Amino acid sequence: MRILLIGAGGVGGAFAAIAARRDFFEAIVIADYDAARAERAAAVDARFTAARVDASDPESVAALCREHRITHVMNAVDPRFVMPIFDGALAAGADYLDMAMSLSKRHPEDPYRKVGLKLGDEQFAKSGEWEAAGRLALVGIGVEPGLSNVLARYAADELFDHIDELGTRDGANLAVHDEHGNEIFAPSFSIWTTIEECLNPPVIWERSRQDVDGGWYTTEPFSEPEVFDFPEGIGPVECVNVEHEEVLMMPRWLEADRVTFKYGLGEEFIGVLRTLNTLGLDRTDKVRVGGVEVAPRDVVAAVLPDPATIGPIMTGKTCAGVWVRGTGKDGQPRSTYLYHVVDNEWSMAEYGHQCVVWQTAINPVIALELLARGDWSGAGVLGPETMPPKPFLDLLGEYGSPWGQMEVAAKE
Amino acid sequence: MRILLIGAGGVGGAFAAIAARRDFFEAIVIADYDAARAERAAAVDARFTAARVDASDPESVAALCREHRITHVMNAVDPRFVMPIFDGALAAGADYLDMAMSLSKRHPEDPYRKVGLKLGDEQFAKSGEWEAAGRLALVGIGVEPGLSNVLARYAADELFDHIDELGTRDGANLAVHDEHGNEIFAPSFSIWTTIEECLNPPVIWERSRQDVDGGWYTTEPFSEPEVFDFPEGIGPVECVNVEHEEVLMMPRWLEADRVTFKYGLGEEFIGVLRTLNTLGLDRTDKVRVGGVEVAPRDVVAAVLPDPATIGPIMTGKTCAGVWVRGTGKDGQPRSTYLYHVVDNEWSMAEYGHQCVVWQTAINPVIALELLARGDWSGAGVLGPETMPPKPFLDLLGEYGSPWGQMEVAAKE
Numbered sequence: 001m002r003i004l005l006i007g008a009g010g011v012g013g014a015f016a017a018i019a020a021r022r023d024f025f026e027a028i029v030i031a032d033y034d035a036a037r038a039e040r041a042a043a044v045d046a047r048f049t050a051a052r053v054d055a056s057d058p059e060s061v062a063a064l065c066r067e068h069r070i071t072h073v074m075n076a077v078d079p080r081f082v083m084p085i086f087d088g089a090l091a092a093g094a095d096y097l098d099m100a101m102s103l104s105k106r107h108p109e110d111p112y113r114k115v116g117l118k119l120g121d122e123q124f125a126k127s128g129e130w131e132a133a134g135r136l137a138l139v140g141i142g143v144e145p146g147l148s149n150v151l152a153r154y155a156a157d158e159l160f161d162h163i164d165e166l167g168t169r170d171g172a173n174l175a176v177h178d179e180h181g182n183e184i185f186a187p188s189f190s191i192w193t194t195i196e197e198c199l200n201p202p203v204i205w206e207r208s209r210q211d212v213d214g215g216w217y218t219t220e221p222f223s224e225p226e227v228f229d230f231p232e233g234i235g236p237v238e239c240v241n242v243e244h245e246e247v248l249m250m251p252r253w254l255e256a257d258r259v260t261f262k263y264g265l266g267e268e269f270i271g272v273l274r275t276l277n278t279l280g281l282d283r284t285d286k287v288r289v290g291g292v293e294v295a296p297r298d299v300v301a302a303v304l305p306d307p308a309t310i311g312p313i314m315t316g317k318t319c320a321g322v323w324v325r326g327t328g329k330d331g332q333p334r335s336t337y338l339y340h341v342v343d344n345e346w347s348m349a350e351y352g353h354q355c356v357v358w359q360t361a362i363n364p365v366i367a368l369e370l371l372a373r374g375d376w377s378g379a380g381v382l383g384p385e386t387m388p389p390k391p392f393l394d395l396l397g398e399y400g401s402p403w404g405q406m407e408v409a410a411k412e
Numbered sequence: 413m414r415i416l417l418i419g420a421g422g423v424g425g426a427f428a429a430i431a432a433r434r435d436f437f438e439a440i441v442i443a444d445y446d447a448a449r450a451e452r453a454a455a456v457d458a459r460f461t462a463a464r465v466d467a468s469d470p471e472s473v474a475a476l477c478r479e480h481r482i483t484h485v486m487n488a489v490d491p492r493f494v495m496p497i498f499d500g501a502l503a504a505g506a507d508y509l510d511m512a513m514s515l516s517k518r519h520p521e522d523p524y525r526k527v528g529l530k531l532g533d534e535q536f537a538k539s540g541e542w543e544a545a546g547r548l549a550l551v552g553i554g555v556e557p558g559l560s561n562v563l564a565r566y567a568a569d570e571l572f573d574h575i576d577e578l579g580t581r582d583g584a585n586l587a588v589h590d591e592h593g594n595e596i597f598a599p600s601f602s603i604w605t606t607i608e609e610c611l612n613p614p615v616i617w618e619r620s621r622q623d624v625d626g627g628w629y630t631t632e633p634f635s636e637p638e639v640f641d642f643p644e645g646i647g648p649v650e651c652v653n654v655e656h657e658e659v660l661m662m663p664r665w666l667e668a669d670r671v672t673f674k675y676g677l678g679e680e681f682i683g684v685l686r687t688l689n690t691l692g693l694d695r696t697d698k699v700r701v702g703g704v705e706v707a708p709r710d711v712v713a714a715v716l717p718d719p720a721t722i723g724p725i726m727t728g729k730t731c732a733g734v735w736v737r738g739t740g741k742d743g744q745p746r747s748t749y750l751y752h753v754v755d756n757e758w759s760m761a762e763y764g765h766q767c768v769v770w771q772t773a774i775n776p777v778i779a780l781e782l783l784a785r786g787d788w789s790g791a792g793v794l795g796p797e798t799m800p801p802k803p804f805l806d807l808l809g810e811y812g813s814p815w816g817q818m819e820v821a822a823k824e
Contacts, residue, residue, distance in 0.1 A: 272687050281693065290710060292705070298701050299699070
């Protein structure tokens, strides 16, 4: 296996650090628009080399694949570049993995009730081409989507006879402090992606609505607030509906009546996102400022601390998982949360990477190891819930970061 | 009188429209960095001509003064340019007026308790030079500071024996709606200046603290929230301490135990300002964004509607004034609000300018008329409270926009 890792940012760097401890691959070419950043990430292992790539150009991606005889392209840049990397991999005859899918476009007339172009639609539209070429695009294989989809498949296979709802729930008790001990505002994940996720109309899937738009519909941002009590000391966090890939992926392959995604943003963060939206600072089109042109959202990203650098000043744990409600194998009502928690102190001490990016990056490393072994395989554009979940969950434990499971009191 | 108006933005444009109806001057040269904008503002009256100026360069200002035999320089640009315009006017032997004073710098160690360089300090430091030259710098002669200082002097002269507090209070019930009737976020005054005022440590003056820093001290932003019930249908608005020139001016010339400024920002606006500060989007130093460099605060200003253009879609009234508490001429406790209200519908219909910029611009026109008549005169760096208030307040009525007065129920 010869891997091309595109993107040497927070997640790409953590991917390289995790992969460096495994022996399932022959080589990894780490490519970034910023060649110096790629070189820093490549310095940790003799099997790594660095390259420069323009991720917006499928030809640049394909040329790099051919030059290095790449078998698997690992996309670790922001989702604006999904399509050129996805197309470049296929053009070069490589398999492909990503952690976020092609972007959505809101419904032009009724954006807060109806779906427009959905997350992943552009990729799923090309599934036939990938199947015909005998190549696999394993999409959405980060932590969410990714591990959440694996856990949902596990619940469907092993724990439930009937599923009422597959509800991905993400929460944390992370805090970042400056050198004087004052808490500062420093999101632990790409603010560009977070704004995209949180201000787009959240999407929900319901079986009962399948005759309209296939069952998918949208709501206003931050809808259906709910306090979810996260495990391992994180505690209760306010969660709201957010547009996320799981809702577009799980209903294609798993049986459930309803599929949702709620993110534990917390009140302060919701307030910040609302304000950015109110002022137009979430805009991605360029505005003229004095003599230059700049996209306001890029300015927001530029003034905030780089998520890849806040690890040493961050404390707390992050939790990803899926809350499954329905009828258990014993015919009784069941409500179970299957989850994965990472403590920032542990990931910093063990890998030197902060917990949120580390938790994202471990999943594609495991997936690639399963593909190398032949435990996972396939052709077409497929999600992690199409693959057997047990070998994945076993490897998670072997990598030193096991998953967990808890029963959740039912509530209305 | 030959006036050089520097700045053809919202306030400069309204100044020109108001002055066009008066005959106390011979000529106004309207100068702006953007020559086209100056030409548009100059088109309304045969006595107006347009010019280009670099307000950051005292020589550019002085040269324009000499070329046009200017007697009075009227500064209507943002306060970053106070010192070069102020210096340029003196160099050319012209009198000078502004509506905001030279900027403050926070105390390096204890910014939320002690003053550093105060608003106007750089100008007051040169008062001797202006006196020696026999020239007048009439500073802070907009609405606040400006009319508020005139009203404070009137209260001290005519209504009170002893003043416990001179408290400037500013509030409005303005709203801006888009073409679909949805309320939008559109501040009615320069967001650059509003951020500067509201996020700097608010300053308060107390006679009892005169032995430390002359009686001036600072607090955390948005301190001492208080609901003030504004007249003429505006109603109750939450007001908080804000750094403002009145607090630095009034104690120099008027007798009072305490001088404050509170701005009726309202909860939503305070939330927006806090968020901009938390994220660092209020920063005025440039940050690198992709291939360009830009100051985040300039980006915020660029994405918001231009305050000069929102008049037609704005509704409501704005109120400026001073709440005076103390002992009346009859020896009894007295609590009186002296104020000036402008209805946006009226200012748009009558002048084609929105009420907030119109209310700012009328005051320097009146001041210049009083200087032309000889009713006001002086040399040095002086505030409006050094001049007789009655002729000013009379002209306000003659211009069609009279002031008002109401007793306020005492409260703790």
